Amino acid sequence: MDKKTIVVGGGASGLFFGAAAPVSCGSDILILEKTDKIGTKLLMAGSGHCNLTHAGSIKEFLLCYGKNGSRIRTCLYRHNNLECVRFMEHLGVPCSQREDGKIFPASMDGRDVLKALLKAAAENSVTIRKNAPVKAVRALPKGFEVTVGDGHTGVHTYRHAGKHRTFICENLVIASGGASYPSTGSDGSLSDVLRRDLDIPVNALRPSLAPVYVQNYPFGLLSGISFKTAGLKIYKRDCERVHEASGDLLLTHKNFSGPLMLNNCRYIDTGDKIQLDFIAPHSAADLRSHIKKALKGSSSRTLTSFMAEEYNLPRRFAAAVLEPLELKDKKLSSLSGVQIKAVSEAFAAAEYSVSGLGSFREAMATKGGISLDSVNLSTMESRVYKGLYFIGEVLDIDGDTGGYNLQFAYSSARTALDSIYEKNV
Ligand SMILES: Cc1cc2nc3c(=O)[nH]c(=O)nc-3n(C[C@H](O)[C@H](O)[C@H](O)COP(=O)(O)OP(=O)(O)OC[C@H]3O[C@@H](n4cnc5c(N)ncnc54)[C@H](O)[C@@H]3O)c2cc1C
Structure with missing residues (x-):
């Protein structure tokens, strides 16, 4: 076993996961990021200001994710907007609320959010590996084998891989995002891999916030x-x-x-x-x-x-x-x-x-993705594969503008973390 937990994707949800991990578990977590950059969309969010979440009653959040909103109630309620703000402030990022209810880092600089999350992940001894695109996933009797390509070649399978490396883990957390702004690395291609290798149901991806x-x-x-x-x-x-x-x-x-x-x-x-x-x-x-x-x-x-x-x-x-x-x-x-x-x-x-x-080049979010029917939304674990988790925009959840997508990235990451942590410790 290389690591107990592998997270695929070093974007918002993957970083929330690493930054919030208990110190006692952090050294068992490896984040694999396809590109040579971490948290690219966090830096783009809110035109660089990073609209982290929204103020107000968490009840009202449920109305801001289309028809799937009510399905993520448990996860949003358990790790809500107040907690998200407290978490960022605990990491040394004071937050401020605008008149319209949007919450940003007080510095209005998304780089402060990214820096704080990276620092916290490092303090938790989480390993982050860049240029590590996951190209194939195999379910083992206990855990998963994850194949990483060399970052420069096209898609290949673990059977026909050229230069590649495999990792074995007990828990696999998919945090690979949606398909909007594909130049950031979030291009939806991991959903195809999961459909091909694990038969995971994926609802058609289409632009949202467009x-x-x-x-x-x-x-x-x-x-x-x-x-x-x-x-x-x-x-x-x-x-x-x-x-x-x-x-x-x-x-x-x-x-x-x-x-x-x-x-x-x-x-x-x-x-x-x-x-x-x-x-x-x-x-x-x-x-x-x-x-x-x-x-x-x-x-x-x-x-x-x-x-x-x-x-x-x-x-x-x-x-x-x-x-x-x-x-x-x-x-x-x-x-x-x-x-x-x-x-x-x-x-x-x-x-x-x-x-x-x-198009996806203009849209700020993705509708569609991993079908919510296939996931236990109280734990974010797959209903079919024990130890397989989904967090953030890879799921069929798209929020309104106003901080709702980063809030879901946070809430779902914390929910998966709770579940894995309770199970493993
Ligand atoms: C321009 C813009 C502005 C936005 N502004 C806001 C805002 O102000 N507030 C808000 O709430 N939301 C905002 N959003 C939406 C928000 O950024 C996303 O919902 C959020 O980043 C999703 O987090 P995620 O971790 O699920 O995915 P992402 O942050 O997209 O991260 C996914 C990561 O996975 C990596 N990856 C993909 N495939 C693989 C693979 N096969 N192997 C390894 N790694 C892989 C990607 O390279 C990427 O780094 C904005 C989006 C855009 C495009």
């Missing part, structure tokens, strides 16, 4: 305009409404983005229709009656001025919505009933056909 592209996107010149509260409704091809939400919407030069789109893209497929309300909470019906009332009084006002002033919209945006209707310079007093209806829908029920989501 912007949404629509056909004939009309706001290419209005990049940067945002809406504090916009409304979103999602319709499938059969016109069934499957989801609705409201939140911050951002126009970019080629797609709809901002938390409203990023957090809800997990419900959107290519070919769906989305309906946007740029003046939410006001509906198209509200706007219709508002215009009807207003046109009796201020007859000389143009529709662009009316929309910009009454709904606090950027003038350029109001004009861009009215331009294709040829109503940009139209006076309120001269609007027909048909035109009022068209204007109301253009601002409060604008429909777009989805042409696709941002």
Whole structure:
């Protein structure tokens, strides 16, 4: 037996695991990282500021992971956001909470988080090996054989390996992340290895926390305009409404983005229709009656001025919505009933056909991954293989923006650690 526990992946969850390991067990832990860098996404997180978690009741967290949220209740409750903050502060990283509830290291520097986790892992005598891509896994009667490639060759199996080394361990913790930002090393390829070698069920991987592209996107010149509260409704091809939400919407030069789109893209497929309300909470019906009332009084006002002033919209945006209707310079007093209806829908029920989501190069998380059905979510252990654990984004869990993904990386790592520690000590 080389090590009691091997962790595959030196990203956020693998590092939380190593840093939180009991000192008495640390020397039995080996982290294998494919690339020559450790914790790459921790450094990218929150644009370098590292949004570690979110404040507030842990109950509310369950709503921030799509339909799988309630399934990770035990793990989130047991190792919650308060504990995550306490843990970082114990490692010498004071945290601070922003007005919107997001929690960051007080220095606003993700490098401090990474440094502290590496220091703690080293103090626990955890070994980290870089340039160690796991290419194959074999279940033994007790434990696992893990084959590591040389880091420079393509995928090969342990049977046909060129330059490789094998390790034997009792517990194997898979912390290899999702498939977003594949240049970081998290490219989803280990899921294929696990499916091939251990027949582990993997739900199809797709981008999450991604912007949404629509056909004939009309706001290419209005990049940067945002809406504090916009409304979103999602319709499938059969016109069934499957989801609705409201939140911050951002126009970019080629797609709809901002938390409203990023957090809800997990419900959107290519070919769906989305309906946007740029003046939410006001509906198209509200706007219709508002215009009807207003046109009796201020007859000389143009529709662009009316929309910009009454709904606090950027003038350029109001004009861009009215331009294709040829109503940009139209006076309120001269609007027909048909035109009022068209204007109301253009601002409060604008429909777009989805042409696709941002790719894994743009998405900040991954939907899909190791099926939760195959894992005991109170311990993070496989239901089939004793000693095989899954933590972090490799699982079919994707959180909203706001620190929810790093919180899950933390909670799942601690849960697996509890289970292995209790078993081995
Ligand atoms: C730009 C960006 C910003 C983000 N900002 C935030 C934020 O502010 N807050 C937040 O909560 N979340 C944020 N996230 C999401 C968060 O970073 C991830 O959910 C989190 O890092 C997942 O941790 P993980 O350990 O599961 O995977 P990762 O951190 O992705 O680590 C996986 C590691 O496994 C390694 N690996 C993969 N395959 C193998 C293999 N075969 N052998 C050996 N090693 C392997 C990879 O190289 C990688 O180092 C952001 C993501 C991105 C892309």
